[in-house]
Amino acid sequence: MPDNITVPALYVVASGTSLGSKGDEQERIRASLDGMTARNANIKISTKVASNYDAIIKKDSPAVAEAVREVAALDRGGR
Numbered sequence: 001m002p003d004n005i006t007v008p009a010l011y012v013v014a015s016g017t018s019l020g021s022k023g024d025e026q027e028r029i030r031a032s033l034d035g036m037t038a039r040n041a042n043i044k045i046s047t048k049v050a051s052n053y054d055a056i057i058k059k060d061s062p063a064v065a066e067a068v069r070e071v072a073a074l075d076r077g078g079r
Helices: 025-031 032-037 056-076
Strands: 009-014 044-047
Touching: 009 056, 025 044, 032 056, 044 056
Parallel strands: 009 044
Antiparallel strands: none
């Protein structure tokens, strides 16, 4: 459950459709992200990318790498 996350977590959100999704399922999930980040200060959205979740590493690896660097910088900063 995301509400129980106790360490910094950055999400790279895909905006494309996902294989196997039905209807507006992905958009409903994305719409819930604001509430999730509001409830838990440890969770942040790093960026939103154009690819879908199946291709996010292949097509948007720089965005994922940047999110990893952001979390690593928090650790070095002694949060």
